[in-house]
Amino acid sequence: VPTIHDVAQLADVSIATVSRVLNGSLRVSEESRRKVTAAASQLDYWPNGTARSLTTRSTHVLGVLLPDLYGEFFSEVIRGIDQAARVQMYQVLLSSSHADTETVLSAARSMRGRIDGLIMMAPDEASAEAVELIRRRFPVVLLNPRSPSGDCDAVSIANFEGARAATQHLLGLGHRAIATIRGPLGNVDSDERLRGYHDALRGAGLAPSPPLELAGDFTEGSGYRAAADLLAARPRPTAVFAANDSMALGLVSALASLDVSVPKDMAVVGFDDIAIARYMNPPLTTVRVDAFGLGQHAVRMMLYRARTPEPVPVRREVLPAPVVVRCSCGAAPADRAPRGREAEIDPFIPSGRRPSP
Amino acid sequence: VPTIHDVAQLADVSIATVSRVLNGSLRVSEESRRKVTAAASQLDYWPNGTARSLTTRSTHVLGVLLPDLYGEFFSEVIRGIDQAARVQMYQVLLSSSHADTETVLSAARSMRGRIDGLIMMAPDEASAEAVELIRRRFPVVLLNPRSPSGDCDAVSIANFEGARAATQHLLGLGHRAIATIRGPLGNVDSDERLRGYHDALRGAGLAPSPPLELAGDFTEGSGYRAAADLLAARPRPTAVFAANDSMALGLVSALASLDVSVPKDMAVVGFDDIAIARYMNPPLTTVRVDAFGLGQHAVRMMLYRARTPEPVPVRREVLPAPVVVRCSCGAAPADRAPRGREAEIDPFIPSGRRPSP
DNA sequence: TTGTAAGCGTTATCAA
DNA sequence: TTGATAACGCTTACAA
Numbered sequence: 001v002p003t004i005h006d007v008a009q010l011a012d013v014s015i016a017t018v019s020r021v022l023n024g025s026l027r028v029s030e031e032s033r034r035k036v037t038a039a040a041s042q043l044d045y046w047p048n049g050t051a052r053s054l055t056t057r058s059t060h061v062l063g064v065l066l067p068d069l070y071g072e073f074f075s076e077v078i079r080g081i082d083q084a085a086r087v088q089m090y091q092v093l094l095s096s097s098h099a100d101t102e103t104v105l106s107a108a109r110s111m112r113g114r115i116d117g118l119i120m121m122a123p124d125e126a127s128a129e130a131v132e133l134i135r136r137r138f139p140v141v142l143l144n145p146r147s148p149s150g151d152c153d154a155v156s157i158a159n160f161e162g163a164r165a166a167t168q169h170l171l172g173l174g175h176r177a178i179a180t181i182r183g184p185l186g187n188v189d190s191d192e193r194l195r196g197y198h199d200a201l202r203g204a205g206l207a208p209s210p211p212l213e214l215a216g217d218f219t220e221g222s223g224y225r226a227a228a229d230l231l232a233a234r235p236r237p238t239a240v241f242a243a244n245d246s247m248a249l250g251l252v253s254a255l256a257s258l259d260v261s262v263p264k265d266m267a268v269v270g271f272d273d274i275a276i277a278r279y280m281n282p283p284l285t286t287v288r289v290d291a292f293g294l295g296q297h298a299v300r301m302m303l304y305r306a307r308t309p310e311p312v313p314v315r316r317e318v319l320p321a322p323v324v325v326r327c328s329c330g331a332a333p334a335d336r337a338p339r340g341r342e343a344e345i346d347p348f349i350p351s352g353r354r355p356s357p
Numbered sequence: 358v359p360t361i362h363d364v365a366q367l368a369d370v371s372i373a374t375v376s377r378v379l380n381g382s383l384r385v386s387e388e389s390r391r392k393v394t395a396a397a398s399q400l401d402y403w404p405n406g407t408a409r410s411l412t413t414r415s416t417h418v419l420g421v422l423l424p425d426l427y428g429e430f431f432s433e434v435i436r437g438i439d440q441a442a443r444v445q446m447y448q449v450l451l452s453s454s455h456a457d458t459e460t461v462l463s464a465a466r467s468m469r470g471r472i473d474g475l476i477m478m479a480p481d482e483a484s485a486e487a488v489e490l491i492r493r494r495f496p497v498v499l500l501n502p503r504s505p506s507g508d509c510d511a512v513s514i515a516n517f518e519g520a521r522a523a524t525q526h527l528l529g530l531g532h533r534a535i536a537t538i539r540g541p542l543g544n545v546d547s548d549e550r551l552r553g554y555h556d557a558l559r560g561a562g563l564a565p566s567p568p569l570e571l572a573g574d575f576t577e578g579s580g581y582r583a584a585a586d587l588l589a590a591r592p593r594p595t596a597v598f599a600a601n602d603s604m605a606l607g608l609v610s611a612l613a614s615l616d617v618s619v620p621k622d623m624a625v626v627g628f629d630d631i632a633i634a635r636y637m638n639p640p641l642t643t644v645r646v647d648a649f650g651l652g653q654h655a656v657r658m659m660l661y662r663a664r665t666p667e668p669v670p671v672r673r674e675v676l677p678a679p680v681v682v683r684c685s686c687g688a689a690p691a692d693r694a695p696r697g698r699e700a701e702i703d704p705f706i707p708s709g710r711r712p713s714p
Numbered sequence: 715t716t717g718t719a720a721g722c723g724t725t726a727t728c729a730a
Numbered sequence: 731t732t733g734a735t736a737a738c739g740c741t742t743a744c745a746a
Contacts, residue, residue: 001494003723014733019725027731046494048470050411051723054738059407060467061450072632075432082453091467092451093418096439110417110448113405113739114471137358137403249636275429276636279606360739371717376741386715408739411722470723 002043011039022047053113060089062302063115063138065107066096072274073291077143080295081119088303090116101130108134117302119143119295139305141298146188153305155297155317159189162287162321163196163241164203166269169285169323170239171204173331175267178206179237181216181226181247190218193243193271212237216247223250227258230266239267239329245274245286252280252328263330273324282327290319359400368396379404410470417446419659420472420495422464423453429631430648434500437652438476445660447473458487465491473663476500476655496662498655503545510662512654512674516546519644519678520553520598521560523626526642526680527596528561530688532624535563536594538573538583538604547575550600550628569594573604580607584615587623596624596686602631602643609637609685620687630681639684647676 008015013032020028021036039045053059062085066074078094085092093115095107104127108118117139122131128150134140135152142154170178180197183190198208211233216222223242230237230251242248248270252262262268262282270277270286277284297317305312325331365372370389377385378393396402410416419442423431435451442449450472455461461484465475474496479488485507491497492509499511527535537554540547555565568590573579580599587594587608599605605627609619619625619639627634627643634641654674662669682688 005723015724016726016733016735017731020732023725029731032731044490044493046466046469048411048723049467050407050416050470051738052470052725054405054407054411054723054740055725057738061471072429072432075429075436078435078451079432082451086452086454091464094435094439094449094451095443097443107448109403110406112403113407113409114418133401136401276633279633279636281638362739372740373717373719373742374715377716380741384715389715405739408722409741411724411739412741414722 002045003048004045006043007036007039007045010043011035059114059116061091061093061115062299063093063108063111063118063120064095065098065104065118065120066094066143067099067121068097073272073289076291077295080292080297081299082295083292084296084299088299090299090303101127105130105133108137112137116306117141119298119302122146139302141302143294143298144188151314153301153315155294155301155319157189157289157294158318158321159192160196160199162271162289162323163193163243164200165196165321165323166271166285166287167197167200167241168203169325169331170241170267170269170329171200171206173239173267173329175239176206177212177235177237178239178241179212179214179230179233181214181223181230181240181242181251183243183247184217187218190243197241216243218244218246220246220250220253223247224254225250227251227254227260231258231260237266240269242268242270245270245272245277245284248284248286248328249276249280252284263328267330268328269323270328271321277324278326280328285326285329285331286324287321288324289321293319359402360405361402363400364393364396364402367400368392416471416473418448418450418472419656420450420465420468420475420477421452422455422461422475422477423451423500424456424478425454430629430646433648434652437649437654438656439652440649441653441656445656447656447660458484462487462490465494469494474498474659476652476659479503496659498659500651500655501545508671510658510672512651512658512676514546514646514651515675515678516549517553517556519628519646519680520550520600521557522553522678522680523628523642523644524554524557524598525560526682526688527598527624527626527686528557528563530596530624530686532596533563534569534592534594535596535598536569536571536587536590538571538580538587538597538599538608540600540604541574544575547600554598573600575601575603577603577607577610580604581611582607584608584611584617588615588617594623597626599625599627602627602629602634602641605641605643605685606633606637609641620685624687625685626680627685628678634681635683637685642683642686642688643681644678645681646678650676 004015004018008018011018013036017032018036021033064081068074082092093111098104098107115138118134119141121143122145131140140152142152144156145154167178182194201208214226214229216226223246230240242251248268252268255262255266260266270284273286273288277286301315361372361375365375370393374385374389375393378390421438425431439449450468452464455464472495475491476498478500479502488497497509499509501513502511524535539551558565571583571586573583580603587597599608605625609625612619612623617623627641630643630645634643658672
């Protein structure tokens with residue numbers, strides 16, 4: 001495998017000249033340039049990125065640390081990161097499924113020297129210390145952090161506002177007894193969505209009531225199991241805000257088997273707008289989460305800072321989470337063409353998205 | 358940011374000793390070991406991976422080159438790669454959305470020195486030359502290549518066998534006029550699936566008939582549009598094999614709006630087993646594609662070769678693509694519990710998979 | 715057991 | 731405009 005020395009020897013110049021030609025330096029004679037490019041292509045020379053970034057102290061690689069890769073949420077985040085990075089000619093060093101602080105830290109440690117910046121999701125408050133340690137080593141952009149998480153660049157989803165808007169939508173349809181199926185306790189998204197639900201109720205002069213807050217853990221099964229408690233609650237709820245679509249899916253399925261009609265007997269709203277949501281029966285009203293945008297914005301934020309010479313103040317971006325009205329809440333669907341036409345034009349498929357395999 | 362020199366200075370030993378301690382070399386005194394570890398943790402020293410791999414000529418990083426990141430297929434492939442890599446303490450350097458040979462090559466070039474091996478998908482036959490060039494630089498495992506693609510390690514999906522089995526399933530149900538909706542011409546998966554369809558027909562003594570082969574491009578819309586031609590074909594088909602689930606989805610939706618009942622008036626089988634498939638109405642009979650396993654096996658293949666000192670012969674692995682019988686083909690569903698129970702136990706969710714966010 | 719010094723493949727700094 | 735040569739941060743002979 002040829003190195004810069006081989007090219008220099010073949011071109012009969014010094015390695016310094018080769019380097020200058022390859023990096024497009026101006027102070028090179030036409031003659032040298034010609035000889036070097038010829039030699040390089042004759043040998044099919046590929047510069048060693050590792051050696052290069054050792055001296056330049058820059059890698060053109062962005063690190064990504066995620067707690068898990070499961071589900072379409074993380075896939076979309078990665079897709080957004082990759083796409084945005086590619087546009088700027090960056091590559092992505094990925095490491096996921098990091099449960100505890102210790103593994104997060106060791107993954108970050110092993111990226112030392114290989115990346116120009118790190119985009120990470122801090123699973124819990126315990127990892128705040130880890131973030132502090134990591135930030136001493138390279139620039140960090142946090143994904144979806146807890147609100148008051150230090151003075152670090154961050155981009156997140158408007159969980160609170162989205163949940164509030166979803167609940168307000170149900171209120172606007174006349175519902176007064178609105179239940180919720182919570183996500184796992186301690187989870188950032190889950191907590192924020194519950195807060196939004198509470199806020200909307202209070203805004204309508206309604207007091208949050210514990211019996212109307214059903215336990216869940218974001219799984220389909222927990223949504224399914226919540227159906228019994230839901231129907232047993234008094235006053236009998238006429239609507240539910242499920243903290244994510246998976247639980248909404250489980251719930252709808254349970255209600256169907258219990259002959260409770262959605263939306264007639266029970267209005268249901270979810271959160272996430274997963275792919276299945278629009279194909280459910282009835283199509284699920286939900287809150288759109290732009291996971292792709294989350295990744296995309298994180299990259300842009302990172303590279304903006306990297307490229308700006310003067311110090312950039314800490315920035316915190318919040319992506320909107322709009323309510324997508326379909327049929328499961330009983331309102332007239334605003335965005336869904338009759339089934340036949342939908343196959344032709346689907347406004348929800350992110351631009352550029354294409355089918356697999 | 359502290360380097361090995363800082364640690365050496367603080368511990369009052371040479372950098373060689375620091376290196377030995379940090380790499381767990383045996384020939385170090387207890388005294389030195391103690392001093393070094395103390396100094397390292399006091400400074401919170403993180404070794405520079407770039408410098409390290411420059412000397413060791415190994416990075417513990419696997420490169421991944423994909424034509425596109427769109428859709429759950431690629432997400433799953435990446436998830437499989439990441440998971441398998443993590444188990445072996447490897448990280449993943451990702452670069453996707455490479456349309457033409459030139460960008461593939463330049464992405465690979467920029468990975469020179471940063472990776473120990475490359476897992477790539479060669480979009481078309483044109484990229485065969487690129488693969489040859491790349492293989493001179495590092496070990497390569499190909500994903501889903503065209504059958505006779507050089508002497509390179511590869512892992513792929515049994516497109517041919519899966520399509521044949523799907524078609525045979527329809528034949529077994531008594532259908533004789535079986536149409537297909539093709540994928541885009543020139544696409545590997547598409548071509549193989551068509552071959553499988555043909556093979557099954559011939560095996561049943563039926564000649565493939567062009568009017569029964571409807572154009573499609575793997576998009577939902579193309580499946581939708583194929584409905585008209587399907588119903589116009591003579592002899593009127595009683596069953597369709599769609600080359601992927603997206604097209605099957607579009608088709609089913611079109612048939613519903615035309616009051617053609619599935620499976621009574623038209624049996625439909627898809628390919629891929631995308632997440633939506635089991636939630637369709639009726640649930641779609643399809644062929645399972647193990648994208649996660651594809652990535653996982655590629656990593657294992659790569660690392661097996663990397664770790665085996667003696668030369669390893671070229672290996673080619675083909676992952677099975679079993680038919681998943683649901684309702685859209687008219688047979689009794691073998692694997693689907695009544696709707697109510699499904700929320701509890703879903704045999705298709707890959708082990709360890711969890712909901713998002 | 716330890717330290718010195720020679721790489722690893724580049725880029726960057728000087729003189730020339 | 732060029733070429734020695736010194737970094738870059740680490741590992742590893744080789745000597746001590």
